[in-house]
Amino acid sequence: MLRIDLDICIGCGVCEETCSFGAITLEDGEPRVDDSCNFCGACVDVCEVEAITIEREEKAARADLSEWSGVWVFAEFRNKRIAPVAFELLGAGRRLADQLGVSLSAVLMGSGLDGHAESLIGYGADTVYRVDHPALAHFTDDAYGNVLEDLVREHKPEIVLAGATAIGRSFIPRVATTVDAGLTADCTGLEIREEDGALLQTRPAFGGNIMATIICPHTRPQMATVRPMVMRPNEFDSDRQGEIIDVIPDANRLESRVRVLRSVMEEQDKVNITEADIVVAGGRGLENEKGFALLHELADLVGGAVAASRAAVDSGWVSYPHQVGQTGKTVCPKVYIACGISGAIQHVVGMQSSDTIIAINKDPDAPIFDVATCGVVGDIFEILPQLLEKLKARKGK
Amino acid sequence: MKIVVCIKQVPDAKDVRLDPKTNTLAREGVASIMNPYDRHALEAGVCLKEQYGGTVTVLTMGPPQAEEVLRDAVACGADEAILVSDRAFAGADTWATTYTLAKAIEKLDGYDLVLCGKQAIDGDTAQVGPGLAQRLNIPYITYARKINECTREVIRLERMTDDGYDEVEMDLPALLTVVKEINEPRIPSLKGKMKAKKLQITTYTAADLKADPNCLGLKGSPTQVARVFSPEMRGDRSMITGTVAEQVEQLFEKLEDCLS
Ligand SMILES: Cc1cc2nc3c(=O)[nH]c(=O)nc-3n(C[C@H](O)[C@H](O)[C@H](O)COP(=O)(O)OP(=O)(O)OC[C@H]3O[C@@H](n4cnc5c(N)ncnc54)[C@H](O)[C@@H]3O)c2cc1C
Ligand SMILES: Nc1ncnc2c1ncn2[C@@H]1O[C@H](COP(=O)(O)O)[C@@H](O)[C@H]1O
Numbered sequence: 001m002l003r004i005d006l007d008i009c010i011g012c013g014v015c016e017e018t019c020s021f022g023a024i025t026l027e028d029g030e031p032r033v034d035d036s037c038n039f040c041g042a043c044v045d046v047c048e049v050e051a052i053t054i055e056r057e058e059k060a061a062r063a064d065l066s067e068w069s070g071v072w073v074f075a076e077f078r079n080k081r082i083a084p085v086a087f088e089l090l091g092a093g094r095r096l097a098d099q100l101g102v103s104l105s106a107v108l109m110g111s112g113l114d115g116h117a118e119s120l121i122g123y124g125a126d127t128v129y130r131v132d133h134p135a136l137a138h139f140t141d142d143a144y145g146n147v148l149e150d151l152v153r154e155h156k157p158e159i160v161l162a163g164a165t166a167i168g169r170s171f172i173p174r175v176a177t178t179v180d181a182g183l184t185a186d187c188t189g190l191e192i193r194e195e196d197g198a199l200l201q202t203r204p205a206f207g208g209n210i211m212a213t214i215i216c217p218h219t220r221p222q223m224a225t226v227r228p229m230v231m232r233p234n235e236f237d238s239d240r241q242g243e244i245i246d247v248i249p250d251a252n253r254l255e256s257r258v259r260v261l262r263s264v265m266e267e268q269d270k271v272n273i274t275e276a277d278i279v280v281a282g283g284r285g286l287e288n289e290k291g292f293a294l295l296h297e298l299a300d301l302v303g304g305a306v307a308a309s310r311a312a313v314d315s316g317w318v319s320y321p322h323q324v325g326q327t328g329k330t331v332c333p334k335v336y337i338a339c340g341i342s343g344a345i346q347h348v349v350g351m352q353s354s355d356t357i358i359a360i361n362k363d364p365d366a367p368i369f370d371v372a373t374c375g376v377v378g379d380i381f382e383i384l385p386q387l388l389e390k391l392k393a394r395k396g397k
Numbered sequence: 398m399k400i401v402v403c404i405k406q407v408p409d410a411k412d413v414r415l416d417p418k419t420n421t422l423a424r425e426g427v428a429s430i431m432n433p434y435d436r437h438a439l440e441a442g443v444c445l446k447e448q449y450g451g452t453v454t455v456l457t458m459g460p461p462q463a464e465e466v467l468r469d470a471v472a473c474g475a476d477e478a479i480l481v482s483d484r485a486f487a488g489a490d491t492w493a494t495t496y497t498l499a500k501a502i503e504k505l506d507g508y509d510l511v512l513c514g515k516q517a518i519d520g521d522t523a524q525v526g527p528g529l530a531q532r533l534n535i536p537y538i539t540y541a542r543k544i545n546e547c548t549r550e551v552i553r554l555e556r557m558t559d560d561g562y563d564e565v566e567m568d569l570p571a572l573l574t575v576v577k578e579i580n581e582p583r584i585p586s587l588k589g590k591m592k593a594k595k596l597q598i599t600t601y602t603a604a605d606l607k608a609d610p611n612c613l614g615l616k617g618s619p620t621q622v623a624r625v626f627s628p629e630m631r632g633d634r635s636m637i638t639g640t641v642a643e644q645v646e647q648l649f650e651k652l653e654d655c656l657s
Contacts, residue, residue, distance in 0.1 A: 001615075020408065020427075021408070022408075022427070034460070035460035035461065035482075035484060035487055036460045036462075036487075037487060037488070038487075038488060038622075039487070039488040039615050039622065040622045040625050041622055041623070041624065041625060042625045045624065045625070045626075056615060056616065056621070078559075078560075079560065138563070139558075139563075141527065141536075141537060141538075141539075142536065145531075165559050166539070166540055166557065166558050166559045167558075167559070169523050169524075169539070170527060170539040170540070171527065173491065173523075173524035173525075173526075173527035173528045173531075174527045174528065174530070174531045174537075176492070176524070176528070177492065177495060177527075177528040177531040177532060178531060180492070180619070181619060182490065182492060182618070182619030182620035183491065183492070183524060183620070184620060185491075185520075185521065185522040185523060185524055186521060186522070200623065204521070204628065205519065205520055205521060205625075206408070206518075206519060207518060207521070208628065209628075210625050210626070210627065210628070211625065211626050211627070211628050212622050212624070212625045213622070213623045213624040213625075213626075214620050214621065214622060214623065215620070215621050215623045216619050216620050216621070217621060218619065219619040256536075257535075257536035257567055257568065257571075258536050258537075258538060258565050258566070258567040259565060259566050259567065260563050260564070260565050261553070261563075261564040261565060261566060262563065262564040263558075263561070263563045263564075264561045264562050264563070264564070265560050265561040266560065266561035266562065278655070278656075302652065302656060303656075334655060335652075335655045345628050348628070349628065356651075356655055358648070358651065358652075369634050369636070370634065372634070372635070373635060374635060374636075374637060374648075374651055375634060375635065375636040375637065376636070376637045376644050376648060377636065377638075378641060378644055382641050383641060383644060383645055383648070386641065386642070386645040387645050387648055387649060387652075390645065390646075390649045391649070391652070394649075394653070
């Protein structure tokens with residue numbers, strides 16, 4: 001229940017303005033809450049006189065939280081390799097586990113896993129639960145879900161993390177439902193709360209317009225899918241020691257009601273923007289395909305990949321696999337060069353952790369300059385051609 | 398074939414903007430729309446009905462005004478509409494939402510296929526589809542981009558993966574979540590609009606569903622929102638100034654540092 005103490009309320013209306021659900025309206029200077037309230041707490045935070053509180057009735061039966069311990073990472077294995085996000089999760093998971101003083105485990109499932117569990121240890125896992133079985137060769141929600149569910153029930157980890165990939169976002173919700181755990185989707189931040197060791201899971205909502213921090217106070221495990229390319233992996237350490245435990249699931253738990261008839265890899269784009277060290281990105285400011293030709297030239301000269309804002313993709317100047325942002329890819333290159341991109345939050349979430357961000361924009365107030373480590377106010381059609389000349393001369397040398 | 402489509406009313410994300418002065422969400426003029434992905438789920442359902450016969454029932458859990466999206470869906474070809482609405486449902490996270498939707502679907506007179514959108518654009522979780530299938534104890538496929546074949550017993554389709562697609566099949570009853578690529582949604586017909594106007598909407602309350610109050614709404618939700626805030630910008634605004642030639646020179650030096 002959202003409670004507004006009318007004795008304290010001064011009728012300033014800030015709560016009404018803040019509510020993104022339109023759930024609060026001021027009538028005769030008194031705020032009223034309707035059914036569309038989502039209990040997000042935004043009004044509680046902005047109320048200067050602290051008149052608003054959220055009262056939560058707690059569930060009668062609570063799980064004994066102390067039985068649950070350890071941090072787990074689901075290590076996605078696809079097309080004969082571990083998905084890079086698994087190493088990123090081990091980096092984040094190591095940090096969380098060390099802070100909590102518990103161990104970090106990885107769950108590796110698939111078929112033909114020889115040699116892969118060791119790399120998970122090198123990246124930070126203390127224990128690897130390895131489930132190597134032909135029935136797991138193709139991903140199915142049923143088999144992957146059953147196996148992870150059984151392991152979670154048996155070992156009771158307090159935190160379970162998985163990549164927010166097509167696979168993670170498909171079967172993790174199923175596991176969370178069966179074990180009655182809370183699940184936070186597509187997180188971009190993970191912290192441990194000092195006071196009680198709760199996992200603070202931060203994620204964008206409303207297409208990136210707001211950030212929300214989610215907690216699961218009364219249930220375990222605390223489960224989250226995490227966006228690829230946001231967390232940093234630790235350095236690989238071939239000397240790290242860890243334990244590999246082979247798990248043999250019951251045959252009936254490996255059955256799937258979904259049958260995979262064929263798995264097709266589609267031709268990947270020539271350059272994968274998520275793997276490039278230098279990303280050269282263009283937006284609506286490039287005006288047309290010709291503008292993008294300049295960008296391609298720049299990319300070739302510096303050995304980078306071409307990316308784009310959604311506006312540029314929607315205009316048809318480049319294809320969707322090049323899109324960076326909330327509804328595109330997240331990238332984290334050494335250098336990100338943004339040309340004619342305004343820096344809408346939906347774009348920025350996909351590139352803000354790049355080491356160096358260079359922005360060229362003719363509008364000095366463009367929000368892209370708020371994230372740029374090096375901003376240039378100017379016209380790209382003047383700056384880029386001159387820069388290209390210089391780079392060509394350098395190459396010629 | 399009995400098809401159920403789960404639709405959600407959401408604020409139009411295009412309009413949800415931060416007010417730079419107050420740093421809060423400006424909701425002035427934010428329209429409520431049918432979640433765009435659910436429109437594709439609805440279209441898929443109506444197409445299957447047209448091909449194989451049957452009925453399409455749309456279902457939404459939300460406040461009374463969510464009725465609007467149900468009428469919209471009927472105008473686009475749905476036959477029946479159910480509003481799952483009760484104050485007790487308010488504040489539900491995906492765990493409590495799937496509990497409630499499953500109760501509502503189990504109350505229906507049977508079903509062969511449940512269709513959901515890939516995700517709702519307000520929360521962007523994409524968790525309701527898989528969670529709902531689990532509660533109904535039926536197989537499911539996420540990211541469906543093409544239905545190749547559907548009989549009374551089995552459905553064959555393509556599921557998008559991170560690097561291509563899988564061809565998969567499963568027995569009915571089953572659940573799908575669909576991506577935009579699956580179809581081009583139709584616009585409402587005149588006849589549909591007339592029908593939508595006259596439509597009798599069935600409402601299910603918590604009591605109708607015989608739901609466990611401990612599993613509903615805010616109280617039944619394992620996740621809690623601890624804080625909402627505006628995304629932060631790094632914000633050091635370090636700028637290169639001067640004439641164009643000077644700017645280019647500095648930019649070039651900067652790049653050389655990075656390249657070497
Ligand atoms: C739900 C949702 C999801 C979204 N997801 C994404 C996403 O994943 N990725 C994404 O990028 N966007 C996304 N968007 C869109 C985003 O909000 C912006 O609309 C988009 O990023 C704007 O692209 P832009 O910067 O190229 O264009 P604009 O905002 O039009 O900016 C163009 C910029 O170019 C500058 N300019 C123009 N001419 C010149 C010149 N000659 N020289 C120098 N500068 C020049 C202008 O000053 C301006 O700043 C999303 C939006 C929503 C609602
Ligand atoms: N309150 C709701 N009522 C009906 N369907 C819903 C509701 N919430 C989510 N859905 C369905 O579940 C899908 C995924 O939503 P979400 O998990 O919230 O991203 C949506 O596209 C809808 O099809």
